[in-house]
Amino acid sequence: MSYDVPVAPGEAPADVRGEGSRSHGWPLWEVFVRAKRGLNHTHVGSVHAPDAETAIQNARDGYTRRAEGVSVWVVRSSEIHASDDAVSMFEPFEDKPYRHPTFYEIPDEVGQL
Amino acid sequence: MKTITTETDLGTYLVRLGDDNLIIAQRLGEYIASAPELEEDLAIANTGLDHLGIARHLYTLAGAIEGDGRSEDDFAMQRPERSFTNALLVEQPNTDFAFIMVRQLFFDAYQVPLWRWLSASGNVDLAGIAAKGLKEATYHLRRSSSWIVRLGDGTAESAARAQAAIEGLWRYTSELVTSDDLEDRLARNGLVPRSSDLAGEWTVTVDAVLEDAMLMRGSDPFQTSGGRTGVHTEHLGPLLAELQWMQRSYPGATW
Numbered sequence: 001m002s003y004d005v006p007v008a009p010g011e012a013p014a015d016v017r018g019e020g021s022r023s024h025g026w027p028l029w030e031v032f033v034r035a036k037r038g039l040n041h042t043h044v045g046s047v048h049a050p051d052a053e054t055a056i057q058n059a060r061d062g063y064t065r066r067a068e069g070v071s072v073w074v075v076r077s078s079e080i081h082a083s084d085d086a087v088s089m090f091e092p093f094e095d096k097p098y099r100h101p102t103f104y105e106i107p108d109e110v111g112q113l
Numbered sequence: 114m115k116t117i118t119t120e121t122d123l124g125t126y127l128v129r130l131g132d133d134n135l136i137i138a139q140r141l142g143e144y145i146a147s148a149p150e151l152e153e154d155l156a157i158a159n160t161g162l163d164h165l166g167i168a169r170h171l172y173t174l175a176g177a178i179e180g181d182g183r184s185e186d187d188f189a190m191q192r193p194e195r196s197f198t199n200a201l202l203v204e205q206p207n208t209d210f211a212f213i214m215v216r217q218l219f220f221d222a223y224q225v226p227l228w229r230w231l232s233a234s235g236n237v238d239l240a241g242i243a244a245k246g247l248k249e250a251t252y253h254l255r256r257s258s259s260w261i262v263r264l265g266d267g268t269a270e271s272a273a274r275a276q277a278a279i280e281g282l283w284r285y286t287s288e289l290v291t292s293d294d295l296e297d298r299l300a301r302n303g304l305v306p307r308s309s310d311l312a313g314e315w316t317v318t319v320d321a322v323l324e325d326a327m328l329m330r331g332s333d334p335f336q337t338s339g340g341r342t343g344v345h346t347e348h349l350g351p352l353l354a355e356l357q358w359m360q361r362s363y364p365g366a367t368w
Contacts, residue, residue, distance in 0.1 A: 026150060047152050050263065057256055058152035061159045 028077040029055040033069035041073050122299050124178045128188060129341060131171035132199035135189055137220060138165035139356050144207050163249040170242045190360035194350050195343040202285035204349040211271065214260040215278035221254035222318040223289040223311060230306040258322045265326025276328055283331020288338040290315050
């Protein structure tokens with residue numbers, strides 16, 4: 001498995017294959033839902049399913065039944081590679097506020113970016 | 114005694130369709146927490162709630178047409194078994210997941226052409242309900258079809274269970290696509306389709322799914338009916354006993 005979920009101190013490693021649950025070997029799929037046209041697909045959770053089509057159907061019933069979306073992506077959880085070591089990866093950026101584009105005047109004509 | 118008018122006929126027809134949807138919703142609800150996966154529990158619950166929602170619309174419209182003040186709850190909770198006119202297929206009790214999916218496939222393959230036809234009904238209220246039903250049934254059919262293919266083309270065990278369910282339920286399929294006098298009268302007014310006119314599409318849909326799934330049609334030539342006239346199998350009574358118990362024991366109870 002290459003699903004390297006960062007583990008916080010004291011936290012048990014994530015059981016991404018659902019072993020120990022009632023799942024009888026169905027793989028896990030990560031679900032991404034697009035709330036409406038023009039927005040990006042956003043990760044919303046995961047489902048167990050034997051194949052991609054069933055995963056999409058299960059995602060539809062689990063994550064869009066209150067009209068949350070107009071499009072669903074699923075991807076095998078084992079195909080996702082995650083970053084690790086948040087200290088060296090991300091903390092160096094925390095003291096570099098000048099990288100935020102907050103020092104520009106945005107003309108009114110541009111509207112909502 | 115009331116004279117038969119197009120209005121009373123339409124009310125009777127709406128209750129018939131409402132009963133189909135209420136009873137299959139109850140059967141699906143019974144299975145929640147027994148599906149092979151949590152995800153399937155959710156999907157079965159969603160499907161059942163779709164059917165329940167349609168039943169509520171149909172009963173409410175039937176009550177409005179009848180004009181005697183009967184509410185959706187009155188139709189669902191205050192009628193005895195012989196007054197229910199659902200098809201026998203939908204009351205057949207759950208056995209295993211394959212059985213539920215086969216029952217659903219047979220019902221979905223009937224509902225899709227039914228709702229498509231009714232969405233152009235001369236009664237605009239019914240047409241509105243049917244337009245909603247068509248979207249839901251189209252998805253139900255997609256889901257039941259894909260599961261039948263997976264079961265039939267899966268393991269020896271899953272294929273055997275799916276085939277056994279097809280055999281067991283085959284005798285209840287003709288009733289779905291058989292017309293009666295009520296439908297004939299309403300069809301002449303352009304309000305509803307004759308169920309027999311839906312038979313062709315039902316057969317094409319089911320045959321295509323079964324072929325994809327490498328399963329066979331039912332081989333039992335015997336066909337039974339009676340649901341549309343209130344003559345049910347032994348399974349509807351216990352279902353209604355559970356469904357109606359609260360309102361029967363505490364009439365009018367609300368919370």
